[in-house]
Amino acid sequence: MSLHNRIAVLRAEKKLSRAMLASSVGVNPQTIGFLERGDYTPSLELAFKIAEHFGLPVEAVFSPRPFRTLSEQVYELHKREV
């Protein structure tokens, strides 16, 4: 089963290079690249480390189903408020 993730978005948001993220979670930079591209499913340990690094619950970073785009989510929130 492939696992979807938001690492690329979170990295862009924090202006964090893959090398810096890799250093802090203890993997090679190329592993972050493979994760972002969906070529590799991380171990539970690595998934928790990455989520912890961004200060988010693991289900906010990884999901078995594709994430909805941020614009969709923002639009839905906006509709609810209205």
Added chain:
Amino acid sequence: MAVNEERSWFWRKIGFWFVPVRAGTLGPEEWAKVRKMSRTGKSRRTRRLFALLWVPALALEIAVSLWVVRLDPWAGLMGAAWLTMLMGLTVRALRIGFAQVSLEDRAVMQYGAEFDALQEKQRGDIFQQAVRDGLFGRVRVDEHEAEQRLRAQGAAYRLLGPALVVFVAGYWAVCLFGPFAATRSALAVTAVVVTWLSALVLATPTMIRMWTQPDEPEETAVVAE
């Protein structure tokens, strides 16, 4: 660049790979070459080309070794040993290359800056460290790399297992029914050895698992009741 033009052809093409880089000793031309080389194994196309060339290289090695053995057994054996060692080192270098961190990522990890933004001394340090790490195999085998290696080894085993069985059956057939009446008993000995080695190779993963797997857990008492 003036500094670049003053240097000899040997330095510009080959020398700089092997000597410590000092501040200002490499020009943009060499750095471009270094960075291009460091990215060689990163593309699937290049890696597949290497993999495709591997089989003819192996066949060539065997052909050359057999040819030399017929001329001079001692020289042939030594030559085969050297060639095999060389090919083994090549495979080792390729394996290390998978886990090596690129120069650009090293720059960010060590100095928190892009490679182009570094001073010449810092670039030199990174380059030399990358070369040393490559030579001594000092790379981090993280979980992705470890999994890829295991998957590759598993695939190789699945591929080579049946091939080995076919090879042993063929070897037995040649030994038993080939036109070697005078040397049949000697050949039978080699067939037994080949069979034993093959059985050892094929059974080893199962034996390792038999030895290392812990006891199977039973249902917990609370649920069992």
